[in-house]
Amino acid sequence: MLLKNDRLPELLQSLSAEQRVYVPSNTSNTSAGVSRFALYGTGVEPDFELVNTTMPPKDLLFPQTQKMYRYGFDTEGLPFINAQHDGDEVLLFGIRSCDARSIECMDDVFLTKGFVDEFYQTRREKLITVALGCSHVAETCFCDSMGLDANRAPSADVQLTAVSDGYEVHAQTEKGTTALEAWRPFLTETAAPEASPSVPNVQCTLKVDMTGIKEKLDLMFDHPLWDEISKKCITCGTCTYVCPTCHCFDISQENKMNAGERFRCWDSCMFSAYTEMAGNHNPRAEKMPRVRQRFMHKLCFFEDRYGKSLCVGCGRCVEKCPVALDITMLIDQIGALELGAAGQPGATESVTEGGSHVAH
């Protein structure tokens, strides 16, 4: 099936009458220069040429601030606790492979290993993802080094592939097949997928070699590299807020007389208060263990628990870190290390600060 370019606006218009449709946009009413997935409608123009948005789409599943419960006493003086779930179906239109993989990582965290986060689950069940193969890449993209294909996102419900006059449309899940029923009036039957010439497959220009990185990190908890690279981090937390897979949160409540609300907000492992406990104990009070934790979680610990990397190679942190603490350079540095048996530097090795693949 083919979605011709000139039918796309009509399709979005029609779908948005029935469900909330989010599109990549530079024109949402947010800070200038910050692109994000925004609700299609008045004042929001989709921009499908954006390689990836400044802010990832994770807030549609895991909002930056989310009400969880209302509690208090009812009119008869009996206590109540009500979970707060929002019920709208959401169509996430135009995500890239990296963001589709990031949703797989979030699913692992919030829905598996014997634990289900009901607030995430409610939103996830109502989310339909439409992936769009990349027609070009940014200089900070390195998804193919992380095992992804910029042209295709197998876990998305629907895959769009650019061809010369529009997009080939393929349902990849049952949810996707059902969703495409509403698209039919806007699609053209094609005799064969190759009827329209395909836009060539794209490859990332930024490459990292992940061979042996996990195995080295397994030995590197006490390596001096962490002291070296953490020096320049200013613990601003930007890397964690723009990362599509970071999912730390804090829970708070607001009480008003005899009722209140419990809510959660994004937090960051780069902040010292994140691990602060009652009694002032803090296992990561210093900066080095926090920087180490972020990179070890991305490249080592998550793979131990879920069998995949928590970095999807979107490059957002590479682009936005104000001091150019670049995960791709860290991977290069780790790759170049000769480790002794205990993971400490080998006899001839010294730790040097890395440069950068990209201009910051």
Ligand code: SF4
């Ligand atoms: S964005 Fe850079 S400086 Fe800020 S916390 Fe992350 S690594 Fe540190």
Ligand code: SF4
């Ligand atoms: S660590 Fe950086 S490159 Fe990797 S997924 Fe997060 S923001 Fe993207």
